[in-house]
Amino acid sequence: MKMKLSVVALAVALGFVGPAMALEKIKVASSNWPSLQAMSSVLKEITEQYFGASAEVVNSTLPIILASMDKGEIDILPELWSPNHDSMINTYVKEKQTVKLASMTFQVLSGMCTARHTQEKFGVKSIYDLSRPEIADVFKTAAGGKPKLWVGPAGWSSSKTEFIRARDYGYADLFELTTIEESLAIVDLEQAIRSDTPWIGICYTPHPTFSRKEVVMLDEPPHDASKWKVVQPDQNPNWLAMSSVTTAWAPISVNIAYAKELETKDPKLVALLNNMKIDPAEVAQWIDAVGTKKIAPDVFAKDWVAKNDAKILGWMAGRPQ
Structure with missing residues (x-):
């Protein structure tokens, strides 16, 4: 060329x-x-x-x-x-x-997000709210089964970290932690915004969809490096058991x-x-x-x-x- x-x-x-x-x-x-x-x-x-x-x-x-x-x-x-x-x-x-x-x-700033109308209607303000069964039930669909919570695509390292966070914040057993591709998750979120139905999942800025006023990030404790121990699967097959996270993401x-x-x-x-x-x-x-x-x-x-x-x-x- x-x-x-x-x-x-x-x-x-x-x-x-x-x-x-x-x-x-x-x-x-x-x-x-x-x-x-x-x-x-x-x-x-x-x-x-x-x-x-x-x-x-x-x-x-x-x-x-x-x-x-x-x-x-x-x-x-x-x-x-x-x-x-x-x-x-x-x-x-x-x-x-x-x-x-x-x-x-x-x-990049990353955290757990929901639709603004979901927060205002059901009071989902903190990441700890997700560990309450009555809040988890808010996200159930007519299809039945556990409500879905998007943690990111399967191939993302951050998705593994979100499995750790879900366990340590106490909501892993209440949700089906899904790993669909981001493009599909965005379609689900856009549909939830249009139809005023609940949605919950990981989000990050400067992504334009997650930065919209219709999407809000849940409150959680500020990042504390002493409470952030992440082991990835490429480091050890027992990565999940060896990890512990009870704090927000640091700026990425x-x-x-x-x-x-x-x-x-x-x-x-x-x-x-x-x-x-x-x-x-x-x-x-x-x-x-x-x-x-x-x-x-x-x-x-x-x-x-x-x-x-x-x-x-x-x-x-x-x-x-």
Whole structure:
């Protein structure tokens, strides 16, 4: 792919473009959440248009992605969340040191949410309310059985943490903890808002649906690191028994990660990764475009890159925006 003519002169002057660069294919990881899908395609587009390199988006699960980065088979993971992914950060970033963290692109707040009309009608204000059988019954449906509480998709590390939280806050036995994909959970929540029916599940900002005024986060004790012990299944098969959580999530930091080998393979691209900054409001727009409006990530990325030339040039020149 040819680089954009508007940036060729600057790229050459700054030394971003070289004959060897085009020989290397840059592999960018993606998975099953919309902000990552958008970011991976944006980075692919930037790599090809501004650096003259061939790039490919590789879809997989996070454990496989990190293991592949450890081997140098994947170059970039646009989103690595802490503390959600701390077990893998400890393994690959701190212990093996084969993966490095670049810039912190944005922060996330996570908690348990319900629809505002549910809170106002039934008084569901605290996470401890979920341990009361009469409150759990509020979320039952005509289909019968236990009421459903969404903890996130099966492949998310945070979903495992929500199983721990449900047990330790005392509501695990009162609900069916479901692990459907986020897109399906969003459909359920939107339907609940339209029909004034109860809904309960994990949520996070800057996701545009969870940030709506019709959705409220339940109260819980402020984060206390001494009361947050999370062991993930990749660390120990007895992860659930070994874990204990009786506090809210800490603010979640989202970093770009890259294989250490990329520092040799393409140091100029690494420099750009360390200069990237994304406003949370913009992340919400990305999630809305790819997750809600179902715009294909590659289509979205081409449009976004075309409209953000100055911002990208700033990242390339070492001026985070």
